[in-house]
Amino acid sequence: MRSYRSKRTRNHGAKAKKIIFRILFVLLAAVIIAVLTVMLGNHLLKKAEQLESEENVTPEDTESPSVDAPEEYIITSTVAPSVFAVTVDVRDYEDITSLSEKISTLSLHYDTLIIRLDDGKGGLIYSSPALCSILGLPVSDEDSTLDMIRSAVKTAKNKRMRLCAVIPSSLEKSAHDSASVIDSALISELAGLGFDEVMIRLSGSEEFNRKNSQSLREYLLQCDEKTLSACLIGVTLPAECYVEASYAKHIQTVASAVSFLGINFPTEGMTTTTEIFSSVSHEITTLLGSFTVYNMRLVIDDGDIAAVAAEYTASVHSNINNVCIMGTYLPEEMAYDQNAPVDIEETAEETEAPETQSPENPYASTGDYYGNGGETKETTSSEDGSEKSDKPWW
Numbered sequence: 001m002r003s004y005r006s007k008r009t010r011n012h013g014a015k016a017k018k019i020i021f022r023i024l025f026v027l028l029a030a031v032i033i034a035v036l037t038v039m040l041g042n043h044l045l046k047k048a049e050q051l052e053s054e055e056n057v058t059p060e061d062t063e064s065p066s067v068d069a070p071e072e073y074i075i076t077s078t079v080a081p082s083v084f085a086v087t088v089d090v091r092d093y094e095d096i097t098s099l100s101e102k103i104s105t106l107s108l109h110y111d112t113l114i115i116r117l118d119d120g121k122g123g124l125i126y127s128s129p130a131l132c133s134i135l136g137l138p139v140s141d142e143d144s145t146l147d148m149i150r151s152a153v154k155t156a157k158n159k160r161m162r163l164c165a166v167i168p169s170s171l172e173k174s175a176h177d178s179a180s181v182i183d184s185a186l187i188s189e190l191a192g193l194g195f196d197e198v199m200i201r202l203s204g205s206e207e208f209n210r211k212n213s214q215s216l217r218e219y220l221l222q223c224d225e226k227t228l229s230a231c232l233i234g235v236t237l238p239a240e241c242y243v244e245a246s247y248a249k250h251i252q253t254v255a256s257a258v259s260f261l262g263i264n265f266p267t268e269g270m271t272t273t274t275e276i277f278s279s280v281s282h283e284i285t286t287l288l289g290s291f292t293v294y295n296m297r298l299v300i301d302d303g304d305i306a307a308v309a310a311e312y313t314a315s316v317h318s319n320i321n322n323v324c325i326m327g328t329y330l331p332e333e334m335a336y337d338q339n340a341p342v343d344i345e346e347t348a349e350e351t352e353a354p355e356t357q358s359p360e361n362p363y364a365s366t367g368d369y370y371g372n373g374g375e376t377k378e379t380t381s382s383e384d385g386s387e388k389s390d391k392p393w394w
Contacts, residue, residue: 073252073253073255073256074256075252075255075256075293075294076255076256076257076258076259077234077255077256077258077259077260077261077294077295077296078260078294078295079232079259079260080197080232080234080259080260080295081162082295082297082321082322083111083112083162083164083297083322083323083324084109084110084111084112084321084323085110085111085112085113085114085162085164085297085323085324085325086106086109086110086112086113086114086325086327086328086329087113087114087115087116087166087324087325087326087327087328088102088103088106088113088114088115088116088152088328089115089116089125089328090115090125090145090148090149090152091125091145091148092328093148096147096148096151099148099151099152099155100151100152100155102328103152103155103156103159103161104155104159105330106328106330107156107159107160107161109330109331110161110325111161111162112161112162112163112164112324113152113156113161113162113163113164114164114165114166114199114324114326115149115152115153115163115164115165115166115195116166116326117149117165117166117167117190118166118167118168118201122168122172122173123168124167124168124186125145126143126145126146126149127139127140127143127145127146128186128189129189130185130186130188130189131182131185131186133185134181134182134185149193150193153193153194153195154194157194162196162197163194163195163196163197164195164196164197164198164199164324165190165195165197165198165199166198166199166201166326167183167186167187167190167198167199167200167201168200168201169183169200169201169202169219170182170183171183171202171215171216171219172202176215176216176218176219176222177222179219180218180219180222180223180226181226183200183219183223184222184223184226184227185226187223187227187230187231187233188226188227188230190231191227191230191231192230195231196231196232197231197232197233197234197259197260198231198232198233198234199234199235199236199260199262199324200220200233200234200235200236201235201236202216202235202236202237208237208241208244208247208250209250210249210250210253212250213249213250213251213253213254214253216235216253216254216257217253217254217256217257218257220233220235220254220257220258221257224257232259232260233258233259234258234259234260234261234262234297235254235258235261235262236261236262236263236264236297236299237251237254237261237262237263237264238263238264238266239263239264239265239266239283239287240266242263242287242290242296243283243286243287251290251294255294260295260296260297261294261295261296261297262296262297262298262299262324263287263296263297263298263299264299264301265279265280265283265298265311267279267280267302267307267311267342270307270342271341271342272340272341272342273306273307273309273310273336273337273338273339273340273341273342274310274338275342276302276307276310276311276314276342277310277311277313277314277336277338280310280311280314280315281314281317281318284298284314284315284318284320285318288318291320291322295322296322297322297323297324298311298315298320298322298323298324299324299326300312300315300323300324300325300326300327301326301327302327303327304342304343305327305329305333305334306337306340306341306342306343307342308325308327308329308334309333309334309335309336309337309340310336310342312325312334312336313334313336
């Protein structure tokens with residue numbers, strides 16, 4: 001007997017197969033998509049980690065800095081403290097007793113004693129054993145000037161005064177490498193004698209440009225390195241180096257290699273104390289920003305007591321407390337007399353002050369007000385638009 005399946009049953013089986021096939025296809029596609037998604041995610045994660053590591057690289061990790069990066073130096077001229085200093089020349093005293101008595105009197109008014117060791121002609125006032133050793137010269141067993149220096153140092157130390165030596169620089173006679181060898185030997189010797197700091201006086205005729213400021217910086221850094229920082233080292237520069245706008249970067253260069261900076265205002269050609277007082281007061285007002293940034297010391301180095309008094313009074317009225325008097329005067333001897341004449345002897349080494357005022361330093365203040373003794377006056381600045389002075393930069 002034959003058995004026949006209905007057409008309806010056969011159609012139902014075909015449809016079931018199609019549904020199962022579709023389900024398997026969807027599952028397979030889902031698996032493939034999941035695998036590709038995981039692979040893409042891992043690839044993107046690796047890329048993100050690589051990019052993050054590149055962004056975290058600091059300039060120190062690179063082989064060399066960018067050639068276009070500007071030169072920036074950390075200012076170190078604020079290391080030395082502010083001082084109220086007075087100067088003695090040991091050659092002015094007949095014996096150790098009179099010198100010691102004078103220092104004892106000065107210690108009642110000043111916190112720092114400056115001993116001037118330069119002879120004003122680029123040399124020293126005594127025979128340095130350290131320099132004699134370098135040059136292969138015989139060392140003198142007896143040097144009365146050196147004995148006076150040792151006595152002055154001892155007396156000042158007993159009176160709890162800071163000690164600063166003023167010395168010339170060999171930089172004007174030799175390259176900075178050779179100059180640093182000579183001067184570092186001298187500085188080490190002075191540190192051994194008991195000096196806390198050394199003030200280097202420069203008196204060359206070269207322009208204060210980028211090359212010379214870099215050379216000066218290298219010389220100063222080498223002196224500090226060769227002496228193992230035995231004492232603080234500073235330099236004194238003329239006021240025009242701070243006032244000239246084009247010199248601002250060079251000043252920063254030098255300020256990064258010293259413990260203090262000194263500034264000396266020109267008073268040549270001025271014949272009255274009022275003129276000196278007004279000029280110095282105006283210059284200080286103009287440079288108040290630089291006095292703050294560099295902690296500059298006002299170095300008063302006039303040969304006439306009336307001129308010293310006028311410049312010192314200008315600093316007092318301008319609230320400048322970092323002052324070095326390059327003479328042996330008591331504070332009461334520096335009383336300001338507006339009517340006193342001035343007699344400043346000009347030496348062959350001195351140069352004329354510029355007649356016009358050049359563009360001001362970016363750190364400079366624009367204030368034009370300053371005191372005139374007990375009065376206050378308004379002044380006008382010097383003529384503008386003149387060419388840069390050709391006078392020596394140090």
